[in-house]
Amino acid sequence: MSVSKTHLVGLKSHQFRHPLDRAATDALKQIPGIDLVVRSLLGAIGEQYFYLENIASGVRVSDRQLPHLHQLLLEAARVLDVEAPQLYVRQHPVPNAYTFAMRGRQPFIVVHTSLLDMLTPEEIQAVLAHELGHLKCEHGVYLTLANLITLVAGQLPNWGAIVAQSLQSQMLEWMRCAEFSCDRAALLATQNPRVVMSVLMKLAGGSPAIAPQLDLDAFLEQARAYDEIGNDALGETLKQLHTEQLSHPVPVLRAREIDRWAGTQRYQDLLNQSVSGYNGKANSEGGWRNW
Template sequence: MGVNPVPLLGLKADQFRHPLDRQATNNLKQFPGFDFAIRSLLGSVTEQFFYMENISSSILVGEQQLPWLHKLLLDACATLDLEVPQLYVRQNPVPNAYTMAMRGKQPFIMMHTALLDLLEPAEIQAVIAHELGHLKCEHGVYLTLANLIVLASNQLPLPWGPLVTQGLQSQMMTWVRCAEFSCDRAALLATQDPQITMSVMMKLCGGSPQLAKQLNLDAFIAQARAYDAASQTDLGGMLKEMQTAQRTHPLPVLRAKEIDRWASTAEYQNLVVKHSTIGYTKSRTTGEWWNW
């Protein structure tokens, strides 16, 4: 498992953005004052708060600090044609990673130690690339609003009435799940090996440092296909909707199945071939937070 990824020079987000992400984003834009309202709630104080929190309570990765992890970040950014954000490591027993960039400034990725303990280096790079996908796709404003609505809507004076806010919350939950599919594609483009990305899903689904090396990826992919088949019936589709409606992320088996499918398409193959053979000036792309 594992290849040597080629840099995808000139890669644009819309070239790999998942159709569900595009559709859900268009739906959110139907809410009047959407971007303005959330940008008004955020400011330099929030940005400075997170910088101070990170620099005081986490390890800043760099050439002199965990250089192997810093190289994974640099390589993923080079492959996705993206400027390098800060990368931090924080002590936490829950395997997780997330990304943030307030107003497109000081973007950073946070990785928990439990996630590093669980994954192999190539899989860690897939997680980094997934988080970079949020930056590449400029998910910033929308993910900020998702956090405010889901975590603090009762405390913040949102500029919509309660019925609109309820509808917006439903739209946001749908959107964040759809956005994850785009970022999974970014992980695949960065590693250029679908088994690496699917292996991450498998380990997040039922892995531990002790069990990780015992898990069988082929069996997990078969499990993902079985779930997909079971959800095709009327009853299965209803149960699938119930399972996912309140989740911030798609089910791991669905994410694995989607990567398995997209990796075999001409769209993916042509994208890799096209951008590995052309050169452009690197452009700046920014984004916002969310969990792996």
């Protein structure tokens, strides 16, 4: 990238983790046996399945294969002070990216071609940094439980239907909260809130044909209009009903959160001060999560 960025040497996840993420994670930790359930699921499915799926059906990015994407990943990892995982590109019509990491295995990120088609290089880096945020925040155990349901339900319908019954509202709420932290990681890596918010705008209503025509300032006005809906009890209830079954916060809400955090002293302090004490290792637990 042409713009010099501050490398956040020694960055720790608690320095940027969203308070909703912290609270929701603490609540999940109170569920007896959840960690054991995740590891049982992983053992039943087999960790090699996921590695094989990528090797067989995707293109692994490297300094020889799609080197421009490789450099975007390496720079984001250096800025966030986290070890860069493997990166794969897969042909898929649904714009998406997700992260997976399992104990004893190299973590990896997968990005769909349809997402790459409508983003600029800076926006692609924001997506990669968001996924690195899941590793940095050690979201793995709970992401594994949530996302195996999504993945396996599509490929093993009977088993998936049984597991899907265990997906409770508390898990969905945690997933939504975790996304806020990873959006912050994307901002720390790109150090440009408009880049992160532009990705969210394009995910809401973009395509390769119209993405260059979208107006970010108009999208932010739309986010403020969304806020105004919750000014009374009815509006707040409608919002809750609309989002309670979603795995991600709605894009306008995510954009608003990034817009707000970018203006805080905490964000500026992270860019301006030297932090220390982090060992630079990626999380080795299990988990994948999409945008």
